[in-house]
Amino acid sequence: MGGDHGPSVVVPGVRSYLRTHGGQGVRFLLHGDEAAIAPELSRCGLTELCEIRHTDKVVAMDEKPAQAMRRGKGSSLWNAIEAVKTGEAGGVVSAGNTGALMAISKLILRMAAPGLERPAIVASWPTFKGVTAVLDVGANIGSDAEQLVEFAIMGEAFQTAVHGVARPSIGLLNVGSEDMKGNEQVKEAHAILRDGPFELNYQGFVEGDDIGKGTVDVVVTDGFTGNIALKTAEGTARYVSALLREALTSNLQAKLGAAIAMPALRRMREKIDPSAINGGPLLGLKGIVVKSHGGADAKGFGNAIRIAVDLARSDYMTKVGANLGRLEAVFDHAAPAGEISGDTPQ
Amino acid sequence: MGGDHGPSVVVPGVRSYLRTHGGQGVRFLLHGDEAAIAPELSRCGLTELCEIRHTDKVVAMDEKPAQAMRRGKGSSLWNAIEAVKTGEAGGVVSAGNTGALMAISKLILRMAAPGLERPAIVASWPTFKGVTAVLDVGANIGSDAEQLVEFAIMGEAFQTAVHGVARPSIGLLNVGSEDMKGNEQVKEAHAILRDGPFELNYQGFVEGDDIGKGTVDVVVTDGFTGNIALKTAEGTARYVSALLREALTSNLQAKLGAAIAMPALRRMREKIDPSAINGGPLLGLKGIVVKSHGGADAKGFGNAIRIAVDLARSDYMTKVGANLGRLEAVFDHAAPAGEISGDTPQ
Structure with a gap:
């Protein structure tokens, strides 16, 4: 739901990833408002590979990280990160609020070593x-x-x-x-x-x-x-x-x-x-988290997905x-x- | 004598300054090896406006600042800065060793206020x-x-x-x-x-x-x-x-x-x-000192001169x-x- 465009870029971003980078065997959990996501999925012919995890709640782009941590539970951002924690997802990609993504990722996934302070x-x-x-x-x-x-x-x-x-x-x-x-x-x-x-x-x-x-x-x-x-x-x-x-x-x-x-x-x-270099991973967490630029287009979001998949499949x-x-x-x-x-x- | 090219750029730099920026009433003291400077001056037709202050001694481009401070007395760099201290020159322009220029300027001219530490x-x-x-x-x-x-x-x-x-x-x-x-x-x-x-x-x-x-x-x-x-x-x-x-x-x-x-x-x-933006003044000294890029061409050196003259003539x-x-x-x-x-x- 995040970024400047929400599902209208994220879903075509999935399609762009599949077309450009192959991605054999990759499946997608899309967290957010089903009413906004479902039409995009059928438009892009992706209903097979993607599963919607509905939630009404979103973290706003201008929300302060501390506020997002307190009030974000059950939001699309929170649930997407939670899915990495539970092992259901191999990684998360978000075009949403960077500060909130960082704070909630740290809260849910924790840092990979005691010396690490922030991703x-x-x-x-x-x-x-x-x-x-x-x-x-x-x-x-x-x-x-x-x-x-x-x-x-x-x-x-x-x-x-x-x-x-x-x-x-x-x-x-x-x-x-x-x-x-x-x-x-x-x-x-x-x-x-x-x-x-x-x-x-x-x-x-x-x-x-x-x-x-x-x-x-x-x-x-x-x-x-x-x-x-x-x-x-x-x-x-x-x-x-x-x-x-x-x-x-x-x-x-x-x-x-x-x-x-x-x-x-x-x-x-x-x-x-x-868009060819879009996608900044948050390194140092116990899990793969990739930030897409909020204004990225479908090709850019697809590239951020590629980075998440490559990291998740490697011995990183x-x-x-x-x-x-x-x-x-x-x-x-x-x-x-x-x-x-x-x-x-x- | 400094920079990648020495007098073969500095002297045409003076000419470029006069042609491009006018510089009515500006005169130049050129510190360094007379045998290298004099032919350039006649080639550029600048013998009238420029006066050579001969010295054999130069600060090498790779000399450490501390060494340059100890051994630099009487070098072209030292003498040029000294001329600002004595009031004979309104400012100094050098394409030479940046660290040495900074250290010797600070030593000879001193900082403009007690709180200032370095230019x-x-x-x-x-x-x-x-x-x-x-x-x-x-x-x-x-x-x-x-x-x-x-x-x-x-x-x-x-x-x-x-x-x-x-x-x-x-x-x-x-x-x-x-x-x-x-x-x-x-x-x-x-x-x-x-x-x-x-x-x-x-x-x-x-x-x-x-x-x-x-x-x-x-x-x-x-x-x-x-x-x-x-x-x-x-x-x-x-x-x-x-x-x-x-x-x-x-x-x-x-x-x-x-x-x-x-x-x-x-x-x-x-x-x-x-070369249109060449010339970085060292601010905070009791005197005008401008560093030209070591690889600057005549036009670039001329622009560094312009900056020194403008500063010297202003209420800076x-x-x-x-x-x-x-x-x-x-x-x-x-x-x-x-x-x-x-x-x-x-």
Whole structure:
């Protein structure tokens, strides 16, 4: 029921997923208002593969997370997450209220390790070399060194499960590449990743322009910086695209040139099409939760479904569990000696 | 002598400044190797307006700031800054080692107020509405609330002096626009800017995509986030431009279309030409210091000169001095009462 469009995008999103990504054997539970969902299902010819779980109650897009937690029980969002908890569903995809999705997921599913505080959101970022996973972009604030290492562990497993990279390279976002650069959290996380027992392909510090270059497969950063970097990049891409559109419609000659080059320009547009990279998983939970952009179209929602299915079918959970265990050992071992000052799990 | 090209760009940069920006009455002291500078000066016909201050000594591009401070005396960088201190020059422009420029400027010129710790670097960011000043992008780390307020004060005066905006609007970069969003520093700076005695046109929080939209004239952020946002935006612009180039050369038909639309595409390229916005002043010093990108061409270096001249000829210093005085009053007054927890000036 969430997002800007509700069932009129979610149901065609299921169809788009099945057409584009196959999805043999995948079935869908659709939580929400049966009267709104059923007509969409028959229109899309999906009544066989989908089952409606009716509820009248919805979490509004502008509801505060704390309020949603208190009052959300029985809502479509709540029930969808509950189905993951009970094992009935392998994962949940929502275009709804991000704060509420995060808070209720944490409440119902719980975090995957005692050291984890809040889920991290991953952005799949188009680059010269393919797609780089950037996390956290979820507007969490103030990640300490331990959290940054957790992001590296989860981002690596995500990149393998969803983008099929066998041994993803990992970089830590910083303002320079030398060891002495950056704030304390970044320097400490750098030391742990470099010397820790994680069997990660850690490449050291990267800078802002390395994201678009595709220098590494996974870029790790705190939720404050990551969210600002992501939105700044979106703003920049929009600005350059608008300048291009303006230039190519500025006079008759430009319009003629644009018309002739249109097939090539269209292929270019597909490469930076937001719907091709839509779907930000909330990592660190005991269950698969994927956030679709509220304004995503059917193709975009279909891609968010693909991410959820790929994660659910992979060994992502096992792999992350193993490395998070190693991380806790690092902190249990090192913290009493005073060598590592990050928060230890309580 | 600094930057990737030395006098072969600096001297044509002076010519570009004079041709493009007029600069009536401006004269130049060129510090460095006479044997390298003199031929460039006669080639560019600038022997009248420029005076060479010879020195053999240079600060290398990869020299550490601490080393440059110890050993830099008598170098071209040192002498150029010294000339600002003595009042012989109204400002200094350098394409050299950024860390050394910052450290030696601070040593020779000193900070403009006791609360200021390090210079802030401003980026002039092209937007839908013109140019927005973003600071700090200088890879400083961990700015507290007081520093963020200082950035707002200095950025406002800069925007008026250099980009001619009468009453610049100011935004604080954050992960959301509600009062409760963000880390402690950002929330505290928000309260001071909103309620303080600065007569600033403060508009509240802005997000990453507001920079490119030109929502405000000045965007304030800490040096860590600002540096990453700037480099991420540069990387994104480069990525989109490369996709466009690739698309328009992908086959004969696309090439034909591109050739026809070329005049319009060329005008577009000028709008995002880095040399048109080159020149990042180091704000907060008792003197005008402008950093040119090391790889800037003559046009870019000329633009950095323009920024230095505009700042030197404006009432920037007086205006900043007045508002920094008010800021100190805020902290002297409020800190003992425990209401504002930022560092007070020592």
